[in-house]
Amino acid sequence: MNRRTVKFPFSNNRGQELAGLLDLPEGEPLFYGVFAPCFTCTKESHAAHKVCRSLTARGIAMLRFDMTGLGESEGRFAETNFSTRILDIIAACNALAAANKAPKLLIGHSISGTAALAAAARLPSLQALATLGAPSEPSHVINGLRRQNLITITGDNAEMIISGRKIVVKKQMVEDMEAHSVAEATAAFDRRLFVFHAPHDDIVPYRHAQMIYDRATCDKEFVPLHEVATHLLEKGDVDAGFIAETLSSWFDMHLRP
Numbered sequence: 001m002n003r004r005t006v007k008f009p010f011s012n013n014r015g016q017e018l019a020g021l022l023d024l025p026e027g028e029p030l031f032y033g034v035f036a037p038c039f040t041c042t043k044e045s046h047a048a049h050k051v052c053r054s055l056t057a058r059g060i061a062m063l064r065f066d067m068t069g070l071g072e073s074e075g076r077f078a079e080t081n082f083s084t085r086i087l088d089i090i091a092a093c094n095a096l097a098a099a100n101k102a103p104k105l106l107i108g109h110s111i112s113g114t115a116a117l118a119a120a121a122r123l124p125s126l127q128a129l130a131t132l133g134a135p136s137e138p139s140h141v142i143n144g145l146r147r148q149n150l151i152t153i154t155g156d157n158a159e160m161i162i163s164g165r166k167i168v169v170k171k172q173m174v175e176d177m178e179a180h181s182v183a184e185a186t187a188a189f190d191r192r193l194f195v196f197h198a199p200h201d202d203i204v205p206y207r208h209a210q211m212i213y214d215r216a217t218c219d220k221e222f223v224p225l226h227e228v229a230t231h232l233l234e235k236g237d238v239d240a241g242f243i244a245e246t247l248s249s250w251f252d253m254h255l256r257p
Helices: 046-056 082-098 111-122 139-147 173-177 183-188 207-215 238-254
Strands: 004-007 021-023 032-036 061-065 105-107 126-130 151-155 157-162 163-168 191-195 218-225
Touching: 021 046, 021 157, 032 046, 032 082, 032 111, 032 163, 046 061, 046 238, 061 082, 082 105, 082 111, 082 173, 082 191, 105 111, 105 238, 111 126, 111 183, 126 238, 139 151, 151 173, 163 173, 173 183, 183 207, 191 238, 207 218, 218 238
Parallel strands: 032 061, 032 105, 105 126, 126 191, 191 218
Antiparallel strands: 004 021, 021 061, 151 157, 157 163
């Protein structure tokens, strides 16, 4: 199949350019979607690349992008927070809409799944949202780091150890994540929701998927990944193909113009 990937830069609400890649299928796409990567992941992460390419193989065009300050995007990651992540997701979807490619699908990986739940009310073109290994609340990330003594706050800075790497951010990122709740947004979401989660996820426990599912009052589906699946989908293409097939099969029956 003659698929291709083109650059798709766009601006966030602060006027900074974010780097995006638009994966296109052969021929006219069935529709467009957006993939929002995990906390410090880029558009080239295992999950972003594999899931988007698997969807493209099924005729769906997907935009994957770098959040502010990550990858090839402008800005400083240290100065971002959960609120700016929500705004970056909205900016990506609005950029597609401005190009007459309004997204019908939004996939959020890990903390970006949590942010996607908060963003969805401002994205009227969406027909389905999928969380992938998402915490039920942004505060889970900070609470988990505190329990493992992987975060140190000194003055206005916070030092985190993420997957063995030291990351220095502003203290306001921690405060914003602890203060923000998506419980009401999850309950208010009124379109199709898919909750994907690896049963043995060692970064975001499986119970968070159940909490998201239980809060949601919309048409929804809880979708466990394979037993060997990891949080970052490092095990190969099997999980990406499963996610893509699940989503594309639903759209085959429910896609609206």
